Amino acid sequence: MQVWKDYQEQHKDRFLNELLDLLRIPSVSARSEHKADMEHCAEAVKQRLLEAGATTVTIYPTPGHPIVYGEKIIDPAKPTVLVYGHYDVQPADPLELWHSGPFEPVIKDGKIYARGACDDKGQFYMHVKALETMVATNTLTVNMKFIIEGEEEIGSPNLATFVKEHKALLKADVILISDTAMISMDTPSIDIGVRGLSYIEVEVTGPNRDLHSGVYGGAVANPITMLAKMIASCHDENNHITIPGFYDDVVESTAAERAKMAEAPHDDAAYASDLGVQQLWGEKGYTTNERTGIRPTLELNGIWGGYTGEGAKTVLPSKAFAKISTRLVPNQSSAVITEKLIQYFQSQAPAGVVVKATEHHGGEPYMTPIDSIEYQAAAKAIATTFGKEPIPVRGGGSIPICALFEKELGIKIVFMGFGLDSDNLHSPNEKYDVFNFYKGIATIPYFHQFYADMKQ
């Protein structure tokens, strides 16, 4: 609609500056020293929602970080769209690899560089600005609800309880989430699934103190070596995961589904070149898109033990640690896989060391049916602003709360992500293209319009 275009053109600099202000708040949910920043950020989100036209906005405290809820109800008889997003971000380290401060956003070559630029401040904020656009131009045709949480990056430990206790408040017809990516701006796509997650930490203890590696070396099990042996045995020679029962509940994609997936444009050589690797890696018998989309995976997220400083220290350490996560596909259960992982590591403990495996957090896989009204409304909105039908794809990431939303609220989720895989999510130099930010703000009102029409 021309009124949207005009309004957004007129206010675009302010939209961007408001996002930059939000990005300056180091809302790292995983680190307890950022507790005050989290509260500050929740307060900022509340203010922005109110300014955009939400009539009621409440900050709900939780045992962890607060949840921001806001709404603009125009008519209880109209359909209601619940927007979910998160104001927390991943830790920024390793800091030395950032070209500019992770919480000092800069715009370079049309890209906003900052932790959270794309994941998810830049993306959820498009919805705030879309609300403002519709309210300001008096074109809002649905009731809008917002739930912007502060614990997505640590597995949403308190959101489930909140959802269960506020079912009436959150009552809606559809949940809309922008926390995923498109293939490219030339090849728009819609994620029809996100993978589940199971995340554990493993602690291996050998001797009761760090030892001199000369005096004791050769006579005592080294916890780093033992941890390495356990990690090495997690994948077989075909890069198939060896954890007993890991694949038991996996719903295999049909040949037709795989054929459909293969139609999405993808170039392994370009993908490898972008990542700077000579050769790709993965489970035998599957393509790259299948490996990241329809197959469960196991990744080492961190490892540490012994002396890691400058120079050399001849120590045989007492302990070694690893952070390990798996991505899950329908119908795997996060709880079941976590149990199997813990069981595996504890049962594999080599003689001479003690292994303790503990759960970090998890989330279930989720799929959106492409024949649903919500998917159709999103596809039509994207086709309108991109001039091209979006391709449905299976995303590799996880949004832990999706399955719970569906179970508790009985409604479907549609993903309208405007990021790119190359946005360095969770990595140094996270970025979000200014173009994509504006494109999202332009596209989102169409979703509401089409969804309202289709629901009539």
Next chain:
Amino acid sequence: MQVWKDYQEQHKDRFLNELLDLLRIPSVSARSEHKADMEHCAEAVKQRLLEAGATTVTIYPTPGHPIVYGEKIIDPAKPTVLVYGHYDVQPADPLELWHSGPFEPVIKDGKIYARGACDDKGQFYMHVKALETMVATNTLTVNMKFIIEGEEEIGSPNLATFVKEHKALLKADVILISDTAMISMDTPSIDIGVRGLSYIEVEVTGPNRDLHSGVYGGAVANPITMLAKMIASCHDENNHITIPGFYDDVVESTAAERAKMAEAPHDDAAYASDLGVQQLWGEKGYTTNERTGIRPTLELNGIWGGYTGEGAKTVLPSKAFAKISTRLVPNQSSAVITEKLIQYFQSQAPAGVVVKATEHHGGEPYMTPIDSIEYQAAAKAIATTFGKEPIPVRGGGSIPICALFEKELGIKIVFMGFGLDSDNLHSPNEKYDVFNFYKGIATIPYFHQFYADMKQ
């Protein structure tokens, strides 16, 4: 001699306080931020040598940390003993495991707790106080030279050049080193060998940046996993090292030597219990003392990569690192083994990652013949003060410079160590028993006396 006893009894508190002062200097050679501390420590060593009776003491700068040289020449016709020690210490971390500050020495239950208490400040300082004793009581019967360096814990990178360039200065009949341990104060022993050392660092690079483990996980080789696979394959199921050619030059101990070794008192159950492990570990077919004494070993000294902070981060890291060292036995060559290690890691690089292996430092194994005058003088000195003949044992640690001393100066080394394996060398809460410190000071003058007699 009664005069030694009397003098030492009279000055024992000062001896101890002087050592504590030395321990307060954080002379960590591996960390560049301690450069000024290293210079401060070298200056302190110089002053103490002068106070003890050395007539000339010079600090020789090197491209790294300075070398302190001192001497007391009584008669060029008499035998000369060169004492070697080091004033540098290992890094103190992990700091949180220390019960008191590593550079704030405390005495508790008769033990001095501090980094360097035993290795090697407490031990080389016994020689300074033995010199003082002999000079003050006018009983010195040999010429004394001291070379106290500041880079032993980082492989003595600059000492070799110094030795080669100062052969006349260092001319001596024997080198005496206190940087090893005894079985116990009830079972005195003399190390007749130290193992060699080869130390490398391995860097594994996967993608050119940290990646989101959901978006990319399963499609790209994870450098932690690949590093773990390489580490896991360094030992076979018998804990035999698999690096090609690793054992090629090992001189196997004879059955007679092994039978002799087996006579030294040792209790595997007590050893395991002291270390807090359910089960010992090591190369099949060898006893614990053989594993740490006559067999070469490979230990992981450190590993790191990815996210190692609080909580969970779903990253697929760009890099992973490990510090790996081997202990070598006669006739292995440090340079040859380092080359084989580097070759192994670089050739084992799994597809999808790049492996860079670099040398940290090394040292050759060394053996002292027990039928030599130097060994006999040391054994007689210990028998005099302990009332018991010492047992010759093969030590597991390394003193990288020994082989070079013998080669360049053409003289033998004798080890008179007064530490204990349980002194937590290189570990948190390093300690040295006050009893051992005084026992060393009491014993050392006898070595000089007996050595002078035997050389006549």
